[in-house]
Amino acid sequence: MDQHGDYDAIVIGSGMGGLAFACIMAKLKGWRVLLLERHFKIGGFTHTFERPGSWSWDVGLHYVGEMGRGMLGRRLFDFITEGQVTWNPLPDNFDEFVYPGLRFSVPSNQTRFRDALIQSFPEERKNIRRYFRDLNAAQRWLHRRTMAAASPPLMGKIIRWVNHLTEGPALTSTGRYLERRFRNPRLRAVTASQWGNYGVPPAQSAFATHALIVTHYFNGAWYPEGGAGEIAKATGAVIRRAGGELLPNCEVTRILLEDGQAIGVEVLSKKGRQGSRMEFRAPCVVSDAGAWNTFARLLPSSCQLPFRSELAVPPKGFEVVQLFLGLRRDPREMGFRGENHWIFTSYDHDETFSRQNELLEGRALWAYLSFPSLKQSQGGRPTAEIIAPLSYETLKSYREQPWRRRSPEYEAAKSRISKALLELVERHYPGFRELIEYSELATPLTFEHFTAMPQGSTYGYPGIADRYHKSWLSPTTPVRNLYLTGADVGSLGIMGALMGGVSTASRILGPFGFFNVMRAVYSYTRKST
Numbered sequence: 001m002d003q004h005g006d007y008d009a010i011v012i013g014s015g016m017g018g019l020a021f022a023c024i025m026a027k028l029k030g031w032r033v034l035l036l037e038r039h040f041k042i043g044g045f046t047h048t049f050e051r052p053g054s055w056s057w058d059v060g061l062h063y064v065g066e067m068g069r070g071m072l073g074r075r076l077f078d079f080i081t082e083g084q085v086t087w088n089p090l091p092d093n094f095d096e097f098v099y100p101g102l103r104f105s106v107p108s109n110q111t112r113f114r115d116a117l118i119q120s121f122p123e124e125r126k127n128i129r130r131y132f133r134d135l136n137a138a139q140r141w142l143h144r145r146t147m148a149a150a151s152p153p154l155m156g157k158i159i160r161w162v163n164h165l166t167e168g169p170a171l172t173s174t175g176r177y178l179e180r181r182f183r184n185p186r187l188r189a190v191t192a193s194q195w196g197n198y199g200v201p202p203a204q205s206a207f208a209t210h211a212l213i214v215t216h217y218f219n220g221a222w223y224p225e226g227g228a229g230e231i232a233k234a235t236g237a238v239i240r241r242a243g244g245e246l247l248p249n250c251e252v253t254r255i256l257l258e259d260g261q262a263i264g265v266e267v268l269s270k271k272g273r274q275g276s277r278m279e280f281r282a283p284c285v286v287s288d289a290g291a292w293n294t295f296a297r298l299l300p301s302s303c304q305l306p307f308r309s310e311l312a313v314p315p316k317g318f319e320v321v322q323l324f325l326g327l328r329r330d331p332r333e334m335g336f337r338g339e340n341h342w343i344f345t346s347y348d349h350d351e352t353f354s355r356q357n358e359l360l361e362g363r364a365l366w367a368y369l370s371f372p373s374l375k376q377s378q379g380g381r382p383t384a385e386i387i388a389p390l391s392y393e394t395l396k397s398y399r400e401q402p403w404r405r406r407s408p409e410y411e412a413a414k415s416r417i418s419k420a421l422l423e424l425v426e427r428h429y430p431g432f433r434e435l436i437e438y439s440e441l442a443t444p445l446t447f448e449h450f451t452a453m454p455q456g457s458t459y460g461y462p463g464i465a466d467r468y469h470k471s472w473l474s475p476t477t478p479v480r481n482l483y484l485t486g487a488d489v490g491s492l493g494i495m496g497a498l499m500g501g502v503s504t505a506s507r508i509l510g511p512f513g514f515f516n517v518m519r520a521v522y523s524y525t526r527k528s529t
Contacts, residue, residue, distance in 0.1 A: 142209075368386065
């Protein structure tokens, strides 16, 4: 077995958390970092793919908040990409919620969002105002929790103590909070409309998770020019300039231990018909493969973990199908301008979620419609995407069949799903189907194949209250020299994964690591403006 070394760190997975960590360490310490990716493309859920006909789509990034000049999110991204990614604002009303007999547009401003809700539900004025105060308080609670993970132990302990005193409704379920706050069931539904952005319906999600996502878009939404692949391209250049490498088609199969500490990884290189096995060694191993994959799959079962009993079954994440559409004509002909459309057939999100598998039978109950091509100033031909939840279990019997060569029965199931999704969109936007020239459906099996996430889920640990009680979802692990990064360390979504990278780098950089990272970020962005 070939052995390779001479790296300061090895990162398992090239998602947003791994890329961010590698860039920070390359820029602040000059580290040579090796990123290993099982997919044939670098970037995890932050990559694009193309099909003949000049169509391209994003896999996981559909819009991002806090990308305006001077905002923290933009500063962080400019730092790790060295300003090489251009961020395009979405239309002012960036989200459109569509219900039977009701439509609601979300404006790019917290005050106008609040006032629009009051105008639609004037009898709930006082409750709506309190709701926005609670959103901001829960967001601050969650940000302090993230800061605690990045801080030295004593400071982290103090921050967690403050959070304990100021928890408020943060760990109440979103559904219970909304039932207590609002009398009107339609208002409850509208305020919970973005639950697909964090993958847990109101009855299950923690209010802190809900607040994190809603407040994230209080200043509007943005999309990277050229798609999410531009992030991987820019960060990859930073990593390589410091002497690091990014290797696709390299699946980490085992974390190597010696005397109770991580010393490297065993890798299956997928190049060639048979592939080959290699070992890479470094004094620091960082996993962006998800906490459960890291502890349950990549470490030997003999490894002593105080939370081993919690790893008996993988976390139940958000499992979806994603329909990629190549269009023959510009969707602006139908009035679309680049906003996202959340289409619901009911005001009861929990019931809708419980019936998600009816999609396999040809009945779509809700869908998210987005237009990647309209979010860019230039590019290829017009495209659209439709996303909806579907349980991995419904297609599990086809799991062992090879990707893109699965049985006719599997293809028939995909055809029913695609037809149902298009029928739902067509009912609300007549004529939409006439735009379609090409379609391709990805299922939870597709996502599992490329990401190795349990059941092909598109997020890490679900945003339920129990997530925030798991102290081991943190950068440090019980194994010396082994660290976690990404969304399981930070929070959900691309920004949460980025903050996971910040947290991991901060812990490795020492007691004042977080402050040193932030100082470097602000210093860089001041010089570049």
